[in-house]
Amino acid sequence: MLNSSLPRLAIVGGGFTGATVAVQAARRSPIALDIVIIEPNAELGRGLPYRGSDPDHRVNGPIATHSIDPLDTSHVQRWLEKTHLLTQDPGAHCSFGTFLRRGDYGRYLHEAVQEFASRNESGSTIRHQRSRVDQIHLTANQVALKLQTGESLLADSVVLAFGNPAARVPPMLQDLTEHPSVISSPLAGDGLQALCQRLTPGSQVAVMGTSLTAADVISTLLRQSSGVRITAFSRRGLVPHRQRPPDAKAQQNLPQTWLVDRINGQVPSYLDPGCGSAWTVRHLCAAMRQRIKSLTSQGMPWQQGFDEARDVVWQFWPLLGHAEKQRFFRRLRVWYDVARFRLPPQTAESLDKAVTAGRLSFCARSLVNVKALNNGRLELQFQRQGQAIEQEFDALINCTGFDLGGDVDPLTLAGRMVQSGLLVRDQSSVGFRVDQNCRVMGFSGQSSPRIRLVGPATAGVFGDSLGAMFIAVQAHRMLPSLFDDLGLMPYF
Numbered sequence: 280m281l282n283s284s285l286p287r288l289a290i291v292g293g294g295f296t297g298a299t300v301a302v303q304a305a306r307r308s309p310i311a312l313d314i315v316i317i318e319p320n321a322e323l324g325r326g327l328p329y330r331g332s333d334p335d336h337r338v339n340g341p342i343a344t345h346s347i348d349p350l351d352t353s354h355v356q357r358w359l360e361k362t363h364l365l366t367q368d369p370g371a372h373c374s375f376g377t378f379l380r381r382g383d384y385g386r387y388l389h390e391a392v393q394e395f396a397s398r399n400e401s402g403s404t405i406r407h408q409r410s411r412v413d414q415i416h417l418t419a420n421q422v423a424l425k426l427q428t429g430e431s432l433l434a435d436s437v438v439l440a441f442g443n444p445a446a447r448v449p450p451m452l453q454d455l456t457e458h459p460s461v462i463s464s465p466l467a468g469d470g471l472q473a474l475c476q477r478l479t480p481g482s483q484v485a486v487m488g489t490s491l492t493a494a495d496v497i498s499t500l501l502r503q504s505s506g507v508r509i510t511a512f513s514r515r516g517l518v519p520h521r522q523r524p525p526d527a528k529a530q531q532n533l534p535q536t537w538l539v540d541r542i543n544g545q546v547p548s549y550l551d552p553g554c555g556s557a558w559t560v561r562h563l564c565a566a567m568r569q570r571i572k573s574l575t576s577q578g579m580p581w582q583q584g585f586d587e588a589r590d591v592v593w594q595f596w597p598l599l600g601h602a603e604k605q606r607f608f609r610r611l612r613v614w615y616d617v618a619r620f621r622l623p624p625q626t627a628e629s630l631d632k633a634v635t636a637g638r639l640s641f642c643a644r645s646l647v648n649v650k651a652l653n654n655g656r657l658e659l660q661f662q663r664q665g666q667a668i669e670q671e672f673d674a675l676i677n678c679t680g681f682d683l684g685g686d687v688d689p690l691t692l693a694g695r696m697v698q699s700g701l702l703v704r705d706q707s708s709v710g711f712r713v714d715q716n717c718r719v720m721g722f723s724g725q726s727s728p729r730i731r732l733v734g735p736a737t738a739g740v741f742g743d744s745l746g747a748m749f750i751a752v753q754a755h756r757m758l759p760s761l762f763d764d765l766g767l768m769p770y771f
């Protein structure tokens with residue numbers, strides 16, 4: 280029901296980011312709000328990663344880090360007890376914790392929004408308007424949103440939660456995107472499923488990329504296409520590390536706020552270069568290496584040292600100069616990513632088995648060209664340590680990730696906002712400029728108190744706003760300023 284007398288918060292995009300912003304706003308606002316999420320998909324919470332139903336695609340962290348509300352970290356656990364979901368998915372639980380199927384996690388997010396849609400601490404309402412926002416502009420006191428359905432919506436505050444850009448299609452695949460054996464965007468559409476049905480035992484499949492997306496795609500291939508042989512390659516051939524086993528002692532009697540406390544806590548002193556010295560990537564690496572060495576020598580997992588720094592990246596990333604950030608992207612990002620984005624234990628196990636059985640291999644090589652052969656196969660030309668290698672495959676799947684740093688598509692909302700000067704790229708061109716409270720900073724260089732951007736598109740400013748827990752805590756940090764800009768009473 281539309282309640283025009285209440286301040287209206289419009290959220291553009293109903294994936295994880297939109298869902299967590301809506302629920303936290305409804306639970307923490309000092310007064311009732313009319314919260315509208317504009318999202319074209321039928322169910323909220325089912326953004327890109329969580330709308331599929333592949334049983335082998337699991338969230339990559341344990342459930343306590345995936346609550347919709349970071350001040351209520353046992354919320355997923357309570358939902359699991361209520362729905363008895365684990366009886367249908369006994370494989371979710373292992374000695375490392377509970378790792379839900381991503382489709383089930385999407386259902387959790389959808390139901391969590393429903394739970395708080397009309398019953399929440401502030402008396403707010405959360406509505407889903409099924410559409411896409413085409414254009415946004417500022418009026419004297421409000422923000423006007425033009426929807427694809429032709430309607431217009433006025434809001435007092437807007438949070439942009441439109442997620443990541445489209446998948447990156449490497450140049451050598453750009454003329455082959457329609458080829459039946461080339462899957463250029465495995466997360467979109469049903470191209471991967473159709474390919475799995477066509478493959479026969481003995482088919483050779485090349486997977487370009489060795490990250491988490493590649494791991495998901497490989498799990499699907501292994502289950503759905505028996506007898507296929509998979510070669511996954513990337514420039515360095517690095518495969519994501521595994522999650523660490525939980526530290527049962529450290530997890531005892533944790534307050535519900537432990538996640539917020541951890542991410543918003545102080546930057547460990549060993550990371551600080553001290554004495555007013557500039558923050559450099561070199562110092563950070565050396566400090567992390569030393570810390571990890573010291574922890575592992577005491578029998579602790581390396582992940583603990585890594586995570587201490589990862590959790591507070593948003594605090595020290597802005598302190599690095601532009602040249603340092605570029606150095607990180609050029610030299611270190613690939614190493615950071617394999618330690619940061621870890622395999623769920625179930626996926627790690629299935630990949631290990633396939634490697635042992637000779638069905639899967641990982642290798643370091645660069646793809647330079649792809650030729651479509653008359654017999655329907657593909658000839659891939661690689662470079663490896665100055666040597667040219669040619670190999671034929673029955674299919675090629677692109678898992679090289681999002682088009683971060685590419686041109687902003689002018690036909691998207693972000694593209695239109697760039698054209699109208701409301702959004703500008705951040706210095707590293709990973710996402711868009713925002714101030715520390717996520718207010719977008721347009722062409723004028725001034726931050727806009729009525730429009731905020733949360734989630735992956737702020738990664739250039741905060742370093743790591745990509746995983747669910749970082750986004751949830753980012754929303755938690757951002758909300759007091761949003762309430763303040765709306766002229767509401769002080770945050771409680």
Ligand SMILES: Cc1cc2nc3c(=O)[nH]c(=O)nc-3n(C[C@H](O)[C@H](O)[C@H](O)COP(=O)(O)OP(=O)(O)OC[C@H]3O[C@@H](n4cnc5c(N)ncnc54)[C@H](O)[C@@H]3O)c2cc1C
Nearest residue numbers: 292294295296326327328338339411412441442734746747
């Ligand atoms: C394959 C994959 C697996 C992942 N797994 C995990 C994991 O296990 N754990 C974890 O913590 N993180 C994971 N992540 C990270 C993930 O980015 C975040 O968890 C989260 O999904 C980001 O949510 P989002 O809402 O910002 O983006 P999305 O989930 O992409 O949602 C954006 C939404 O915005 C909508 N939208 C876009 N433009 C408009 C518009 N103009 N108008 C209206 N709506 C619009 C889209 O329809 C979409 O629903 C994964 C990412 C990927 C890609």
